[in-house]
Amino acid sequence: MACRSWPRAWRSCCCSRWRRRCGAGSCAATGEAGRSTRQQEGGARSMSEAHGLTDGAALGRRVLAATDLSSRADRALRRAAMIAQAAGAELLVLNALDDDQPRRLIEAERREAAVVLREQLAALEGTTPVALIEEGDPFETILRVAEARSVDLVVLGEHRRRLLRDVFSGTTAERVIRYGRRPVLMVSRAPAAPYRHVIAATDLSAHSARAIRAAHRLGLTAGARLTLLHAFEPAGLGALALADAPAATVAAREAAAANEASSALAGFAATLGLPVQPERQVAMGRPGGVIKDVVARLRPDLLVIGTAGAGHLRRMVLGSVAAEVVGAVDCDVLAVPPEPGT
Secondary structure (H helix, E strand, O other): OOHHHOOHHHOOOOOHHHHHHHOOOOOOOOOOOOOOOOEOHHHOEOOOHHHOOOOOOOOOOEEEEEOOOOHHHHHHHHHHHHHHHHHOOEEEEEEEEOOOOOHHHHHHHHHHHHHHHHHHHHOOOOOOOEEEEEEOOHHHHHHHHHHHOOOOEEEEEOOOOOOOOOOOOOOHHHHHHHHOOOOEEEEOOOOOOOOOEEEEEOOOOHHHHHHHHHHHHOOOOOOOEEEEEEEEOOOOHHHHHHOOOOHHHHHHHHHHHHHHHHHHHHHHHHOOOOOOOOEEEEEEOOHHHHHHHHHHHHOOOEEEEEOOOOOOOOOOOOOHHHHHHOOOOOOEEEEEOOOOOO
């Protein structure tokens, strides 16, 4: 979902002109010439039924899938449909148009996007999506719609991976995760079934507990094997190394630290209130490296991680562990922000 990696037809920058015309700046897709429109919440216009894209019933739960109409985004769309169907939630499908171009080109791209979306959504089973085609920067548009529609989950396709340089920082997905206030599911694998193995990385904090509970609340752990993963770094190992301590002494310190970490993780798991007792795993090492190694070895379907960083300046700093891991692992990732106001 990297803005720069999108075809120009789907890249855009924020347009104050359109925001002035539409109030909140959230306009759903319209049909071709002679199309009819109707008002939606937040000032949005629903896509014309002439395109075969109908408005769904307003539900208490909403899933927002953002798409650039690529194959990567199609995987995310199908996963979002599975989640919405299982939860009985309303599915919103959002595509952003480049508004920094002549109006006639915008309208032509709107019509083309409507055709492509109609075809993609027709292939979805068990849900009736609400299609939104909006004008503006993808990152800003996703955040705006997510807040205006009070969605429970934002679903994105993974960023475009390059052979020689795989850069996650600065992509649309990274910016939505960094600045958004809603849980974000970044989908990298083609969805064939509900998640079967979920790893939840935890530092035993309230923020990581919130992330795990969010995954459960969203139905992402239903019927799945859930593993809690905690990385620990024993204190004092550096001093032992400098003192040239015997290997047995170092091993004893590591074993004691592992026992302490295991006990702490067991206590943490007991506070989560999950219906099924999760598996627990502790591993010594730097958290980012441990998470990537364990994911590569166990190959889960989903990694759950909280995004709060040290000092909790969430609006400016994505947690260093989350920033290192989210764009690097080969599985879907649920990134959950801290509680608003904390």
